[in-house]
Amino acid sequence: MFRFRAQTAFLSVACCFMLAGPASRAVPDRVTTASTATVAQPGQPSAVPTRVGPAAIWNPDVAVMQTIREKCSSLGPPEFKACFIAGMRNAGASPEAVRFTNSMEVIGILRGFRKIGPVDVAYVNHPFRANENEGCLLVNGTPSFVDIDVLQSLPQDEMKKDPIYREIAAKFPEVTLFMGDRTGEDYPLVEELPGGGKRFIASYRLKNKCRACELVGLVRFAFDFDAAGRYLGARFINVSKAGK
Numbered sequence: 001m002f003r004f005r006a007q008t009a010f011l012s013v014a015c016c017f018m019l020a021g022p023a024s025r026a027v028p029d030r031v032t033t034a035s036t037a038t039v040a041q042p043g044q045p046s047a048v049p050t051r052v053g054p055a056a057i058w059n060p061d062v063a064v065m066q067t068i069r070e071k072c073s074s075l076g077p078p079e080f081k082a083c084f085i086a087g088m089r090n091a092g093a094s095p096e097a098v099r100f101t102n103s104m105e106v107i108g109i110l111r112g113f114r115k116i117g118p119v120d121v122a123y124v125n126h127p128f129r130a131n132e133n134e135g136c137l138l139v140n141g142t143p144s145f146v147d148i149d150v151l152q153s154l155p156q157d158e159m160k161k162d163p164i165y166r167e168i169a170a171k172f173p174e175v176t177l178f179m180g181d182r183t184g185e186d187y188p189l190v191e192e193l194p195g196g197g198k199r200f201i202a203s204y205r206l207k208n209k210c211r212a213c214e215l216v217g218l219v220r221f222a223f224d225f226d227a228a229g230r231y232l233g234a235r236f237i238n239v240s241k242a243g244k
Helices: 008-014 062-072 079-090 095-102 156-160 163-171
Strands: 031-033 038-040 109-114 120-125 134-139 145-147 175-179 189-192 198-208 215-225 231-241
Touching: 062 079, 079 095, 095 109, 156 163, 156 231, 163 215, 163 231, 175 215, 198 231
Parallel strands: none
Antiparallel strands: 031 038, 109 120, 120 134, 134 145, 175 198, 189 198, 198 215, 215 231
């Protein structure tokens, strides 16, 4: 298992740089209909490399990011991305790291990798994204990636049937689902499924209307794969009230 944590200094600088315009989503390369929900695979990468591994991790320091910013900040997409990729190469990023970042529609850097098998976990930093700079992809299965934070692909209808969710929604009528804390590398929780499959369980936040508003609950969803790494779909697990 390979562990990596991006340097705090890099993140604090990188998070200050933003691309103009909203983040776009890639077209899903496969759609799976599960028994509990219809689950799609849209996400940040447009074509994640066939295999992702620790060789694709890139750990730029503050000076490298500053140099890239100075060279590229006056450009708009897609010129900015090409400039960023050139900056990576000039800074000595591995070919694997360059390929990974080049595959992302919204610029992302592989900051950490967790080997599970056959599906693995890729921890991504999006240095120019407006709100949440950290992300998580389930990689090396079929399809090649599943972005756990494409909220529209989660079975939220099942969540809304839950009695605890109904209590929260009655008290906070504008309750809204947001992605969970994606810093660190101690998530998602991994469980074995019958037949040798894997279940990846991630947490999400329920806020009272807006991203910066009061935390009112936590939700867990699972992403199931069979023993061959084929994606079976997302499942609602449970809801809990904040502080419980």
